Amino acid sequence: MVAATDIGQRLRGIEARLAAACARAGRRRAEVTLIGASKMQPVAALRQAWDAGLRTFGENRVQEALAKARELDAAIDWHLLGPLQSNKARRAAELFSTIHSLDRVAIVEAVDRAAVRLGVVRRGFLEVNLGAEDTKHGFSASGLLDALSRLPDLAGLELVGLMAIPPPTADPRAARPWFRMLRELRDQVSxxxxxxxxxxxxxxxxxxxxxxxxxxxxxHVRVGTSLFGPRPEPAAGDPA
Known part of the structure; x- marks a missing residue:
């Protein structure tokens, strides 16, 4: 685990880079939410990031997030980044304010029903598989509008936007066309x-x-390794 002082220094460095990127784009820093992607990181690391000023954390697995939440400040804003199974929709709606991985109509409906039963309203992003990759979930870019037309009226879930992860590449600059594609798809939905x-x-x-x-x-950007360092190896019996 990275030392507490290092996590604080890393967070300040990330914040400086975020502010510079916003300035280049003519945007305000407040327009971008920084999510600490804390999958498989120990509770102590999350606590150190919280103490350094980070307020939003993203987890990939419902059970892992629930276990961490029991040990951490109740004011943390939890986001779900990983895929969600319908049978865990209620637990997800209990903890996460925002779900970034709504990858099919059925899971949108399941989260909405769960939120209604809990008497809460959650936010969600529709996940788009821009590169049509077999290893990724999500709506196809060409089928997104049709999927939206098939959604029922939602009372417990606000669909606030789109999420995508570009195909892997050694050159970060190669991600730009994919980000631009998602923005253009967002504009079309709007x-x-x-x-x-x-x-x-x-x-x-x-x-x-x-x-x-x-x-x-x-x-919304998710930063894990640059903040916390490499993920620890999973231990046998880790919660799914």
Whole structure:
């Protein structure tokens, strides 16, 4: 685990890079939410990031997040970054304010039902598989508008925007066309079929390319390795 002083220094460095990227794009720093991608990181590391000023954390697995939340400040804003199974929709709606991985109509409906039963309203991003990769989930870019037309009226879930992870590449600059593609798809949805709660938010950009994502309009970026260091190896019996 990275030392507490190092996490604080890393966070300040990331903030400086975010501010510079916003300035280049003519944007305000307040327009971008920094999410600490804390998958498999120990509770102590999250606590150190919180003490350094980070307020939003992203987890990939519901059970892992629930376990961490029991030990951490109740004011943390939890976001779900990883895929969600329908049978965990209720637990997800209990903890996460925002779900970035709504990858099919059925899971949108499941989260909405769970939120209604809990008497809460959650926010969500529709995940788009821009590169049509077999290893990734998400709506196809060409089928997104049709999927939106098939959604029922949602009472417990606000679909605020789109999320995508570009195909892997050694050169972060190669992600720019994919980020631009997601922004253009967002603009199309905004014009033709904005769902309830739509704000045109864009969840895109990670440790290696978040500055480029901000230049292309990202409103939410997830930074893990650059903040916490490499992920620890999973232990046997880790919660799914």
């Amino acid at each position: 014009r033709l079929a904005p769902p309830r709660g739509w704000s045109g938010a864009l969840s895109m950009g990670m440790s290696g390319d978040f500055e480029i994502a901000v230049e292309e309009g990202a409103t």
